[in-house]
Amino acid sequence: MPGTNLTREEAQERARLLTVDAYEIDLDLSGAQEGGTYRSVTTVRFDSAEAGAETFIDLVAPAVHEAVLNGEALDVAAVFRDSRIALAGLREGANELKVVADCAYTNTGEGLHRFVDPVDEQAYLYTQFEVPDARRVFASFEQPDLKATFQFTVKAPSGWTVISNSPTPEPKDDVWTFEPTPRISTYITALIVGPYHSVHSSYEKDGQSVPLGIYCRPSLAEYLDAEDIFAVTRQGFDWFQEKFDYAYPFAKYDQLFVPEFNAGAMENAGAVTIRDQYVFRSKVTDAAYEVRAETILHELAHMWFGDLVTMEWWNDLWLNESFATYTSIACQAYAEGSKWPHSWTTFANSMKTWAYRQDQLPSTHPIMADITDLDDVLVNFDGITYAKGASVLKQLVAYVGMDAFFQGVQAYFKAHAFGNTRLTDLLGALEKTSGRDLKTWSKAWLETAGINILRPEIETDADGRITSFTVLQEAPALPAGAKGEPTLRPHRIAIGAYDLDGSGKLVRTNRIELDVDGERTTVAELVGQARPAVVLLNDDDLSYAKVRLDEESLRVVTEHLGDFTESLPRALCWASAWDMTRDGELATRDYLALVLSGIGKESDIGVVQSLHRQVKLALDLYSAPETREAALNQWTDATLAHLRAAEPGSDHQLAWARAFAATARNPQQLDLLQSLLDGTEAIEGLTVDTELRWSFVQRLAAVGLLDEDEIAAEYERDKTAAGERHAAFARAAQPSEEAKAQAWASVVEQGDLPNAVQEAVISGFVQPDQRELLAPYTEKYFASVKEVSDSRSHEMAQQIIVGLYPTLQVSQETLDATDAWLESAEPSAALRRMMSESRAGVERALKAQAADAAAATA
Helix, strand or coil: CCCCCCEHHHHHHHHHHEEEEEEEEEEECCCCCCCCEEEEEEEEEEEECCCCCCEEEECCCCEEEEEEECCEECCHHHHEECCEEEECCCCCEEEEEEEEEEEECECCCCEEEEEECCCCCCEEEEEECCCCCHHHCCCECCCCCCCEEEEEEEECCCCCEEEECCCCCCCECCEEECCCCCCECHHHCCEEEECCEEEEEEEEECCEEEEEEEEECHHHHHHCCHHHHHHHHHHHHHHHHHHHCCCCCCCCEEEEEECCCCCCEECCCCEEEEEHHHCCCCCCCHHHHHHHHHHHHHHHHHCCECCCEEECCHHHHHHHHHHHHHHHHHHHHHCCCCCCCCHHHHHHHHHHHHHHHHCCCCCCCCCCCCCCEHHHHHCCCCCHHHHHHHHHHHHHHHHHCHHHHHHHHHHHHHHHCCCEECHHHHHHHHHHHHCCCCHHHHHHHHCCCCCCEEEEEEEECCCCEEEEEEEEEECCCCCCCCCCCCCCCCEEEEEEEEEECCCCCEEEEEEEEEEECCCEEECHHHCCCECCCEEEEEECCCCCCEECCCHHHHHHHHHHHHHECCHHHHHHHHHHHHHHHHCCCCCHHHHHHHHHHHHHHCCCHHHHHHHHHHHHHHHHHHCCHHHHHHHHHHHHHHHHHHHHHCCCCCHHHHHHHHHHHHHCCCHHHHHHHHHHHHCCCCCCCCCCCHHHHHHHHHHHHHCCCCCHHHHHHHHHHCCCHHHHHHHHHHHHHCCCHHHHHHHHHHHHHHCCCCHHHHHHHHHHHCCHHHHHHHCCHHHHHHHHHHHHHHHCCHHHHHHHHHHCCCCCCCCHHHHHHHHHHHHHCCCCHHHHHHHHHHHHHHHHHHHHHHHHHHHHHC
């Protein structure tokens, strides 16, 4: 574990001193099939602004054999400490450093990850370097503004393929020598190595030809729908190159579906790595294809925003991620021939709910966070950095106009290609093209934390005509412990008026767009008009704010939420209801009733699946304990009824089958799961394929109806990496003291599981129906969490810290135990943040349970 934590001040000083020219990196991976360590030789050429200056280069390695600076050997024992090699006596101008080290393969998804496929028993490698993990593979000046060219030379086992940022060469004696890259940052360099299966094509337009490749393990090749992936990719190339007015900046574009990936994907220049769960082994709903397409487009957008033009420091990480998120969803919404023109509905109902949740935690922060060191950025890949930032960019587009926005982006790319920038560079370009002063906007939206609430205040006369209409804006107090002050902000919103037509559908009859600022904004345009059945603030979801309905609109929506003819207003109302439930303003029982009354009319499968997740979460955490079982029975009965009523073979049928499996509880329901699993009963159109089988197996294991032998037999049917994860989940889910002790020991005490298997064990361990069985682990958690944080890599520690926190033990005792731990443990800032966020979840659940209990007795 590297302990050295690069600070912003250190990075600024190193950037002032150094200009990095080129890296030559020679890796001997010929022993990758066996694992262990590998030889890494780095030669880096750089300029120093001062003679005699001192600096350091970053490296995480079990052993450093040699370090030669300008032809003179350094005393490795003296200069190599933790994750740094000290460099003293630099020449003014050109310098050259050579470092020879043994580096280690990992199974954590950081650095050079090594995975052995149980199907063919072959090893597969890939790199993951964001934020500071290129230093696990080669010596590097590990910060985004010290760009350079990179030339990789790799020796690999015979028959393997090596892919990197540059086009793949022909190997000679199993040695692959790549051409130097353009000037890029360390964190987007990449190597993917192994006997991967590949499919190739190209993007052709107006004389431009970009080679395209898609890679996966041979054991997944039969499931690889390459043509669909190429189609989404070409759509992105068309749309982005038109909107950015800048040709794709790299020599080729490969997409590599890799195993045990911690994130969704990573924007390595020209060699994007993507989690291989996106190669679907079984039937999935269209919502899964939509999410995969958004991921593909998100990473493609990064080729320009992030790779071509890169943030100077991690303060602007949000801009990288928010821009890629906004443009990927805009591409889905607006590109000609897109399969998902409703993508803003998905955004409103999933990503924005993530943002609203994050923005109400004690760790809330401005979009442009104050990133003082690497520990700060590692925990900042959150709902504010991605979803709130993208929401605010969407509002900025509405504020300045889409044409002016993209004209500014075009000027920005041309001015800063292959360089580094700050936020002010982009805002300056947008000010020139739009004529808007964005300094005030930026200060209000990007430099303050917290969320606003918008409410309509409507008065009518005896004839039902509006006599006054005011938009009220509130800035709730920030959560305890959060930094900053509540802030009222300028919002660009639309107000939609909806009425019931002759067929009982809610249709939009009027829409106005306006700027809202301050506590009260009068809307004169609506005065004198007939009061509509529903008034929806922030219609079309232009701004970022929690929205409340007035009393009359809430009454109509409660009766007719499923009757909106368009998916986006439905999604906005669903999201508002969910937010009210989380805030304790709407009792869980009433939220459940609302969902049950409207979900049958919901056509958008992504919204349906979001509602399934939210209802499950509400029942597990926000329902009053004394009425929880009755509510779960009510929900499970409904899931089974919808499953039986759904169109055979439809996405809705599959979604309801999964929802039913998640909560099946009484003997008849569990018998049905068992019968569907063993084939003695069938539901017309429902194919119980590999992944759906595992959903049934995991639920049956969690209620004690499958033992170890039966889980092992299911794994024999699916002896793959995915099967291994599913079986690990099922074993940990079993309701016995022995199963829990074994799962806990494998994760917390032994700590040698691969990242993906550890994640599966944690997920299986935490079963909402097993609160009493899990209660003794609260004390064990607080006794071990500090040591876990100190001894594990960031990704592995975060899985444990967040995943095993006693979230299900919703009580004041859990809050008190957390407070006592925070007081005594002296945690790092990153660990304190994760613990405080987890604590906030229990505090919110307590409030919501109290509201649900009060509703039950009202």
